[in-house]
Amino acid sequence: MISLANPTRFLGLVDKVLPWLSALVVILLGTGLYLSFFVAPPDYQQGETVRIMFIHVPAAWLAMFGYTVIAIAALGTLIWRHPLADVAAKTAAPIGATFTFVALVTGSLWGKPMWGTYWVWDARLTSMLVLFLLYLGLIALWQSIDELGRAGRAAAILALVGAINIPIIKFSVDWWNTLHQPASVFRTGGPTIDPALLTPLFVMAAGFTALFVLLHLMAMRAEILRRRVRALQQTQVERAALAEA
Amino acid sequence: MNAALALLARDVKLAWREGGAVGVALGFYLVVIVITPLGLGPDLNLLGRIAPGILWVGLLLAGLLSAGRIFDNDYEDGTLDVLAAGPLPLSVVAGVKCLAHWLATGIPLVLIAPLLALLLNLPMGSVPSLMLAMLAGTPAVSFLAGIGASLTLGLRRSGLLLALLVVPLYVPVLIFGVSAVTPYVTGPNSLWPPFLILCALSLASMVLAPLASAAAIRNALR
Numbered sequence: 001m002i003s004l005a006n007p008t009r010f011l012g013l014v015d016k017v018l019p020w021l022s023a024l025v026v027i028l029l030g031t032g033l034y035l036s037f038f039v040a041p042p043d044y045q046q047g048e049t050v051r052i053m054f055i056h057v058p059a060a061w062l063a064m065f066g067y068t069v070i071a072i073a074a075l076g077t078l079i080w081r082h083p084l085a086d087v088a089a090k091t092a093a094p095i096g097a098t099f100t101f102v103a104l105v106t107g108s109l110w111g112k113p114m115w116g117t118y119w120v121w122d123a124r125l126t127s128m129l130v131l132f133l134l135y136l137g138l139i140a141l142w143q144s145i146d147e148l149g150r151a152g153r154a155a156a157i158l159a160l161v162g163a164i165n166i167p168i169i170k171f172s173v174d175w176w177n178t179l180h181q182p183a184s185v186f187r188t189g190g191p192t193i194d195p196a197l198l199t200p201l202f203v204m205a206a207g208f209t210a211l212f213v214l215l216h217l218m219a220m221r222a223e224i225l226r227r228r229v230r231a232l233q234q235t236q237v238e239r240a241a242l243a244e245a
Numbered sequence: 246m247n248a249a250l251a252l253l254a255r256d257v258k259l260a261w262r263e264g265g266a267v268g269v270a271l272g273f274y275l276v277v278i279v280i281t282p283l284g285l286g287p288d289l290n291l292l293g294r295i296a297p298g299i300l301w302v303g304l305l306l307a308g309l310l311s312a313g314r315i316f317d318n319d320y321e322d323g324t325l326d327v328l329a330a331g332p333l334p335l336s337v338v339a340g341v342k343c344l345a346h347w348l349a350t351g352i353p354l355v356l357i358a359p360l361l362a363l364l365l366n367l368p369m370g371s372v373p374s375l376m377l378a379m380l381a382g383t384p385a386v387s388f389l390a391g392i393g394a395s396l397t398l399g400l401r402r403s404g405l406l407l408a409l410l411v412v413p414l415y416v417p418v419l420i421f422g423v424s425a426v427t428p429y430v431t432g433p434n435s436l437w438p439p440f441l442i443l444c445a446l447s448l449a450s451m452v453l454a455p456l457a458s459a460a461a462i463r464n465a466l467r
Contacts, residue, residue, distance in 0.1 A: 078460070130413050137410040144400050153464045154396050158410060161392055161457050165414050168446070172417035176424075 005083055007224050014217050021214045028207030035200035043197070052110040054200055058208035059103040063131060065212065066096020070138070071163040074156035084220070086152030087227075089159065090142055091219035095212060097135035104128055123173045130169050134162045148227065248333050249341050256345030260314070270311040270350050271357055277303035278361040289366040296365035297375065297426035303361070304354050304379060305386060305415050309408050311350045312390030313397075315342050316462065320398045329466055339462060340455035343391035344384075351383035371426050374436045378425035381440055382418050384447040388454040389414045395461035417446055 036054035043050035069092045076085030107125060108118040119125070138155055145151035193201070260266045281299050282292055292299075319325040319342075328338045358379055359372050367375065393411035397403035425439035 130416055133409075133413045137413065140406055140409055141396060144397070144402070144406055150464055150467070154461060157457050157461050157464070158392075158396055161414070161454075164453065165417075169413070169416050172420045172442075176420045 007084065010084060011221060011224060014221050018214070018217065021210065021217070025207060025210045025214050028203060028210055032200060032204035032207045035203055040197055040200045046114065049110055049113050050197065052106050053197075054204045056103055056106040056110060057201060058205040059099045059106060060128065061205060062208050062212050063096060063100035063103050063128065065209070066092050066099060067131065067134070067159075067163070067166070069216070070096065070159045074159040074163075077152055077156040078160070084224075086148070086156070087220050087223045088216070089155060090152065091223050092216055093135055093138050093142070093155075095215050095219065097132060097139065099208075099212070100128060100132045100135060104132065123176060126176070127166075127170050127173045130173070131166070134166075138162070248331070249337055252328070252333070252338065252341045253345050253348075256342055257349045259318075260345065260349035263318075266311065266314055267350055267353055270307045271353060273310050274303050274307040274354055274357065275361065277306055278364055282365070293366040293368060296362060296367035297371070297423045299365060300358055300362060300367070300375065301379075301419055301422045304358065304383070305412075305419060307354055308351060308383070308386040309390055309393075309411060310404070312346065312387070312394045312411070313404050313407055315346050315387075315391050315394045316398055316458075317394070317403075320465070325462065326466060329462065334459070335462060336455040336459035339391060339395065339458035340388075340451065343388045343455065343458070344451075346391070347384050347387035351387050352380075355379040355383055367426075374440075375426045377436070378422050378440055378443055381443040381447060382422045385418050385443070385450040386415070388447075388450040389418075391458045392454050392461065395458040395465065398462065398465040418443065421446070 032054070036051055040051065040054070042048050070089045073085045073089035073092065076082040077089065104125070107128075111120065112118050138158060141155050141158055142151050145154060278299065281303075285291065285295075316325060316339075319328070329335050331338075333341075355376060358375060362372055362375060390407070390411055392414075393407040396410060397407050400406060421439040421442045425436050425443065
């Protein structure tokens with residue numbers, strides 16, 4: 001981690017990793033989509049709509065994974081002042097928000113035939129929606145503060161406050177209303193999903209995770225370069241001002 | 246201790262004497278309660294059933310609206326710099342200022358809630374539990390708003406941003422606040438579990454929120 005504090009070294013590493021990672025994403029998502037749409041049997045109750053789950057569940061996992069990345073990066077910003085932690089947190093927010101949005105949209109598309117409505121105020125749906133709002137708040141805070149250092153630290157504080165609050169929000173919303181399918185993959189007593197459906201789900205989850213990492217690394221590279229351009233422009237303006245004076 | 250009390254007295258006095266700080270919050274609360282029946286129709290049964298929710302939502306919005314003042318004025322005239330350099334730890338300063346917001350704005354909002362409950366046809370029997378739940382929950386409202394206020398210090402459009410940042414954090418307070426009152430409206434149930442959870446939320450935010458606020462203020466003053 002410390003050797004990566006040098007952005008140039010980090011960029012070099014990213015350039016080396018990206019081609020391999022892209023290939024991995026293509027292979028995993030290709031296999032996963034093939035398995036989901038052509039190999040997996042339709043569910044005995046849900047029929048063909050069960051295939052939405054292969055997109056929905058990994059997206060929901062990554063929605064939470066994205067916030068975890070941001071919270072860890074926030075610790076990196078506030079405690080170790082790692083120069084890349086802020087870049088990592090800032091670029092993870094839109095990606096995580098997008099996965100949250102995908103989970104919400106696919107969930108409501110699944111809900112229409114299953115529950116008869118696109119949206120119900122069920123506990124899990126609501127807590128995902130609140131998570132989406134937390135993402136929006138973080139993104140808005142980053143965009144409202146011009147100075148990069150201050151924006152990064154403020155967002156890190158907000159991210160940690162949110163991280164402490166997420167379990168409380170989850171708990172209170174569960175108390176409030178529950179209709180969603182109970183967790184069926186990670187639970188004591190083993191998964192309740194048939195292996196024929198579980199395999200494509202895990203391949204898709206691995207593919208989505210690799211996609212997240214790929215997008216995140218690319219976004220971090222873009223953000224570092226954007227900051228360099230900004231710094232160069234500033235020195236240029238300062239030099240011009242000095243030359244005039 | 247003396248310094249903290251002096252700061253508390255100063256903030257409460259400022260909130261009351263500085264034109265309209267408390268009055269605007271109360272007026273805003275009234276306006277929210279008045280426009281809701283206009284939007285929903287005058288059906289008293291319906292209003293009585295959803296009154297706890299409307300009263301809580303109005304309270305949260307009025308608390309949020311007035312929260313920008315917790316740190317903003319002191320930030321603009323430099324008082325916050327003096328306080329940060331003073332003997333009190335900044336987290337204590339932040340906590341005391343949020344406490345002052347609760348005393349000066351939160352409690353008056355709770356006190357006019359029964360009057361507004363009358364407008365919404367809330368059953369009389371549930372007014373005590375409404376006030377009890379609001380008294381237990383409003384400290385969390387003030388202290389969580391303090392986090393948003395300190396993060397948005399000196400920003401343009403800080404009021405809207407403050408609402409976007411803080412409203413998700415209010416979800417638990419709203420849920421337990423309403424469910425402490427709803428049993429009396431919809432049927433027999435116990436007030437205590439949601440009431441105790443509200444107390445826990447308030448106590449936890451009184452301890453933790455000032456730390457976050459202090460970090461955010463230091464970040465803004467840097």
